[in-house]
Amino acid sequence: MNIAFQDRLQERILEMGKKGTLKIQRHLASPMDAKVVMEEKGKIIILSSNNYLGLSSNKKVIRAGIKALKKYGAGTASVRFICGTFSIHRELEEEIASFMKTEAALTYVSCWDANMGSIPVIAQEGDAIISDSLNHASLIDGCRMSKANRQIYKHANMTELEECLKKAEGAKTKLIVTDGVFSMEGDLAPLPEIVQLAKKYDAVILVDDSHGIGVMGKTGRGTAEHLGVLGEIDIITGTLGKALGGAAGGFVASGKPLVNMLSQVSRPQIFSNALPPTVAGSALQAIKVLRDKPELVEKLHSNVDYFRGQLKKMGFKPLESKSAIIPIIIGETSQAIKLSGALLEEGIFVTGFGFPVVPEGTARIRIQISAAMNKKIMDKALKVFNKVGKKFQLI
Ligand SMILES: Cc1ncc(COP(=O)(O)O)c(C=O)c1O
Numbered sequence: 001m002n003i004a005f006q007d008r009l010q011e012r013i014l015e016m017g018k019k020g021t022l023k024i025q026r027h028l029a030s031p032m033d034a035k036v037v038m039e040e041k042g043k044i045i046i047l048s049s050n051n052y053l054g055l056s057s058n059k060k061v062i063r064a065g066i067k068a069l070k071k072y073g074a075g076t077a078s079v080r081f082i083c084g085t086f087s088i089h090r091e092l093e094e095e096i097a098s099f100m101k102t103e104a105a106l107t108y109v110s111c112w113d114a115n116m117g118s119i120p121v122i123a124q125e126g127d128a129i130i131s132d133s134l135n136h137a138s139l140i141d142g143c144r145m146s147k148a149n150r151q152i153y154k155h156a157n158m159t160e161l162e163e164c165l166k167k168a169e170g171a172k173t174k175l176i177v178t179d180g181v182f183s184m185e186g187d188l189a190p191l192p193e194i195v196q197l198a199k200k201y202d203a204v205i206l207v208d209d210s211h212g213i214g215v216m217g218k219t220g221r222g223t224a225e226h227l228g229v230l231g232e233i234d235i236i237t238g239t240l241g242k243a244l245g246g247a248a249g250g251f252v253a254s255g256k257p258l259v260n261m262l263s264q265v266s267r268p269q270i271f272s273n274a275l276p277p278t279v280a281g282s283a284l285q286a287i288k289v290l291r292d293k294p295e296l297v298e299k300l301h302s303n304v305d306y307f308r309g310q311l312k313k314m315g316f317k318p319l320e321s322k323s324a325i326i327p328i329i330i331g332e333t334s335q336a337i338k339l340s341g342a343l344l345e346e347g348i349f350v351t352g353f354g355f356p357v358v359p360e361g362t363a364r365i366r367i368q369i370s371a372a373m374n375k376k377i378m379d380k381a382l383k384v385f386n387k388v389g390k391k392f393q394l395i
Contacts, residue, residue, distance in 0.1 A: 019333075019334060020333070020337055020338070021355075024337075026038055026040055026349070027039040031056065032046070032056040032057055033046075033051070033054065033056075034054070034370060034374070034377050041344060041347070041349075043347075044344070044348065044349050045349065045377055045380060047348060047350045047367045047368055048349055048367075050241070050242035050243065050246065051242070051246050051372065052214055052215050052300055052324050052368070052371065053215075053220075053286075053296045053297070054370050054371050055286045055289060055290075057372075058286070058289060060285050060288075060289060061245050061285045064281040065278040065279070065282035066278070066281075067281060068088055068280060068282075069281070071277070072086045072277035073277070074277075075274075076274055077273070079269075079272060079273060079274075080263070080269065080273075085274050086274070086280070088277055088280045088284065089107060089280055091280075091284060092107060092275075092280045092283060093105045093106060093107055093251070095287050095288070096251050096253055096287065097253055099221065099287050099290075099291065100221060100253040101221070101230055103255045103256045103259070104253070104254065104255065104258075104259035104260075105251050105254075105259065106252050106259045106266075107240075107250070107274070107275050108250045108268055109248065109249060109250070109272065109273070109275055110248055110249060110250045111208065111239035112138040113250060113272070114251055114268075115141070115142040115208060115237055115250075116141055116267075116268065117142075117266040117268040117269060118206075118237065118262055118266055119142035119143055119145065119146050119175070119177065119206070120142065120146040120267075121262055121265055121266050122146075122173065122175055122204070122206065122258070123146045123173055123175040124147055124173075126171065126172055127148040127171050127172055127173040128148055128149050128150075128167075128168035128173070129146055129148045129149070129151070129175045130150075130152075130153060130164040130165060130174065131151070131176075131177040132153060132156065132177070132179065132189065133154055134156075134179070135182075136208060136210070138208070139177050139179065148171075148173075148175070151167065155182075156187070156190055158190060158193045158197065161197055162197055165197060165203060168201075168203075169201075174201060174202065174204065175204050175206060176194055176197070176198055176204070176205045176206070177206045177208075178191075178194065178206070178207055179207070179208050179211070180210075180211070180213075180216070180222055180223030181211035181216065181321075181323040182211075183210070184327065184358050184364070184366065185325075186211075186323045186326065186327055186366075187319070187320075187323070188212075188216070188223050188226070188227065189223065190227075191205075191207065191223060191227045192228065195229050195232045195233070205232075205233050205235065206233075206234065206235040206237065207223065207235070207236050207237070208236075208238065209223050209224070209236055210237075210238050210239040210250075211324075212224075212226070212323070213238045213244065214242070214244055214290055214297070215243055215297065217297070218297070219291075219294045219297070220296070222236070222238070234254060234258075235253070235254040236253045236254070237251065237252050238253070240279070240283040243286075244283050244286045244290070245282045245283045245285070245286035247279040247283065248279050249275045297371075299371040300369065300370065303370070303378065304323075304326070304369045306375070307326065307367070307378050308326055310382045311367075311385060314385065314389060315395030316328055316385070316389060316394060318367075324369045324370075325366060325368055326366070326367040326368070327365070327366045328394070329362055330363050330364055331363060332354075332363055333352070333355055333363040335352075336353065336365055339352055339388065340352035342391065342392070343365075343384060343388050346387065346388060347380075347384065348385070350366070351365065351366065353366055
């Protein structure tokens with residue numbers, strides 16, 4: 001053991017502790033729901049999960065996971081192309097493609113992997129990537145993994161995007177990369193404008209809609225559905241670890257040639273195992289529940305509207321958005337973490353985010369609403385926001 005190495009790391013952790021920027025790990029002892037049992041605190045209301053539709057504790061979703069576990073066992077114990085894949089993977093991929101209205105889909109063990117594994121295949125040496133400045137870290141890292149020339153445009157700024165597209169002239173593939181719903185702001189990518197520009201400059205669009213699928217659009221098909229451009233996005237990536245059951249897993253939904261190419265050469269596909277069957281079974285069922293009950297999306301938005309409206313009535317100034325993410329900017333990271341601690345003292349779990357998750361000086365708390373919440377729970381949480389908000393002079 002190199003003790004000096006571990007000591008150096010410990011020093012850095014202590015330093016983060018002194019600055020008040022250390023992330024605190026909490027432990028939950030019950031399924032994700034509107035209320036959870038936190039080992040450190042007892043029963044609390046959770047406003048920091050991506051369980052937007054409440055499906056991670058849905059009985060049908062849990063039963064489907066158990067059924068798949070019993071049928072297929074724990075996993076494939078190797079990589080797909082070496083040992084084969086389970087039929088439930090194919091079923092899930094067909095269901096994702098049909099739900100997203102694309103020709104085909106391919107699953108990964110996470111959306112992190114889907115982004116990292118697909119972008120370097122889509123855009124290669126001699127190609128161009130043009131990426132929104134507030135894209136999720138997995139898109140950023142996916143772009144870094146590509147040998148294509150990379151440009152970044154100011155968040156949602158279509159003038160800059162067009163300038164980048166002009167600069168990319170001559171590249172065989174020009175790939176525009178954006179989140180659908182931006183995870184830290186909650187705002188939406190201007191997809192209709194992006195589609196127009198892509199047509200004008202013969203570009204390809206990749207949208208990571210991890211926070212949009214199950215949330216945006218009348219039937220939960222995401223930001224493209226909400227903005228009327230479903231079917232006009234070349235590549236949609238998303239997670240199965242948020243609205244769609246909340247376990248884990250990600251996917252790329254696109255045309256058959258891209259999906260076939262990814263299964264041939266995408267590094268996580270050929271060097272890493274497929275999704276565990278329990279996860280595939282639960283996610284498959286979650287999509288079926290969403291298909292059968294699109295009113296869950298409506299319930300989610302009526303909860304979001306209520307919570308957001310009440311916060312504004314109290315005097316909070318959340319960032320405006322149409323998604324289920326309600327960020328309140330605090331400024332200093334340590335202050336956002338302190339605020340989160342004070343809310344937890346009162347039984348409300350909301351995480352404070354600071355640098356490097358968000359730019360320096362824009363630390364925030366991010367409230368996330370779920371269809372699993374009812375008015376009584378929301379009113380209880382709002383009462384705490386009123387009390388703590390006054391204490392921190394936010395209202
Ligand atoms: C926009 C976006 N993309 C990708 C991911 C990664 O998803 P996963 O947990 O499936 O790796 C996240 C998760 O935070 C996300 O918010």
